[in-house]
Amino acid sequence: AQSVTQLGSHVSVSEGALVLLRCNYSSSVPPYLFWYVQYPNQGLQLLLKYTSAATLVKGINGFEAEFKKSETSFHLTKPSAHMSDAAEYFCAVRTSGTYKYIFGTGTRLKVLA
Amino acid sequence: DTEVTQTPKHLVMGMTNKKSLKCEQHMGHRAMYWYKQKAKKPPELMFVYSYEKLSINESVPSRFSPECPNSSLLNLHLHALQPEDSALYLCASSLPGVLSTGELFFGEGSRLTVL
Numbered sequence A: 001a002q003s004v005t006q007l008g009s010h011v012s013v014s015e016g017a018l019v020l021l022r023c024n025y026s027s028s029v030p031p032y033l034f035w036y037v038q039y040p041n042q043g044l045q046l047l048l049k050y051t052s053a054a055t056l057v058k059g060i061n062g063f064e065a066e067f068k069k070s071e072t073s074f075h076l077t078k079p080s081a082h083m084s085d086a087a088e089y090f091c092a093v094r095t096s097g098t099y100k101y102i103f104g105t106g107t108r109l110k111v112l113a
Numbered sequence B: 001d002t003e004v005t006q007t008p009k010h011l012v013m014g015m016t017n018k019k020s021l022k023c024e025q026h027m028g029h030r031a032m033y034w035y036k037q038k039a040k041k042p043p044e045l046m047f048v049y050s051y052e053k054l055s056i057n058e059s060v061p062s063r064f065s066p067e068c069p070n071s072s073l074l075n076l077h078l079h080a081l082q083p084e085d086s087a088l089y090l091c092a093s094s095l096p097g098v099l100s101t102g103e104l105f106f107g108e109g110s111r112l113t114v115l
Helices: none
Strands: A003-005 A010-014 A019-021 A024-026 A032-038 A044-050 A056-058 A064-068 A073-078 A087-094 A101-103 A107-112 B004-007 B010-013 B018-025 B031-037 B044-050 B053-057 B064-070 B073-079 B087-094 B110-114
Touching: A003 A087, A003 A101, A010 A019, A019 A107, A024 A073, A032 A064, A032 A073, A044 A056, A044 A064, A044 A073, A073 A087, B004 B087, B010 B018, B018 B031, B018 B087, B031 B073, B044 B064, B044 B073, B053 B064
Parallel strands: A010 A107, B010 B110
Antiparallel strands: A003 A024, A019 A073, A032 A044, A032 A087, A056 A064, A064 A073, A087 A101, A087 A107, B004 B018, B018 B073, B031 B044, B031 B087, B044 B053, B064 B073, B087 B110
């Protein structure tokens, strides 16, 4: 069975500092991996996705993530945090052959002025 | 047009009421989803429709009844709900086919409160 683990339910960074949100997955076959962002009282918006092409994936708003098969990780990074990045971030995995997207428990990012 | 539109945005209903949530997309997606999200939790899958046919029902109570009348519309009919059903209900769509690498496109959600 697939699963996604997000380490750290809350992460705080200073404005301008590096953002690192962690995601580890378990899957017996190469998965499709996604990062979504959710602002209060809104739906989820796709930041980026990995679908077995380049291992370094660039997304919107300056975010990127690197797929590391040996570590079963897909961590999300941004070089310089902005106040507008404060939100909930979800990592998700989907196995080819299913319509099931499995979401991690989420990480709330707080950006300090 | 890359939007999934959900109505209403807010709904308050009593436990004996019958109401419906509606979802519409015009991206040509043929897979549509209902998710339930409680506060500070990830979305939980409820139903998936593929080519207007119910593909997945995650053992959801019968007081929730989905309907997909055509390729652009998805409804969720609500009847005799419980207070614990209060949540944000999210509709999503994606390219069809279980071999698709497509991501989910989400609507902004319908905030449901059951009194």
